[in-house]
């Protein structure tokens with residue numbers, strides 16, 4: 001990893017991991033894909049290897065990211081979805097030309113279009129967002145309990161009582177704060 005770039009927070013849900021590339025939205029926001037290369041690195045982790053990304057394309061990716069964030073937040077709050085966000089998500093879902101392939105090991109692999117273009121990868125992310133916002137996938141959208149975070153995350157725990165977008169960061173910080181409050185002399 002190039003020095004100076006914040007780590008990724010990798011979750012098991014593609015769309016909300018993507019929105020998590022901007023964290024601490026209600027505190028000091030941390031941009032985890034500050035450069036086109038970092039976006040490519042992130043996509044690579046999720047099996048969406050893309051050949052190239054320009055600064056203008058990075059802006060488009062962030063436009064999709066913020067639209068997913070807006071739609072997922074509204075869904076978590078049971079509010080109407082912002083129509084601009086819905087339009088952007090649908091536009092990316094329509095433009096992508098990726099295909100899902102089944103490997104001999106019984107796993108899913110994404111095959112992007114002939115140019116392995118960024119738009120194909122963004123289409124996969126947009127379709128994933130549609131799955132979780134529409135309720136097509138088993139789980140519940142919720143907002144992180146950390147007041148500086150409030151990230152939308154997809155709770156697939158059996159009890160549906162998960163409180164934090166990420167146990168290792170937001171969850172841990174809250175636990176430490178509680179510990180300090182109780183154990184302070």
Ligand SMILES: [Zn+2]
Pocket residue numbers: 144145146149150151164165166170
């Ligand atoms: Zn959080």
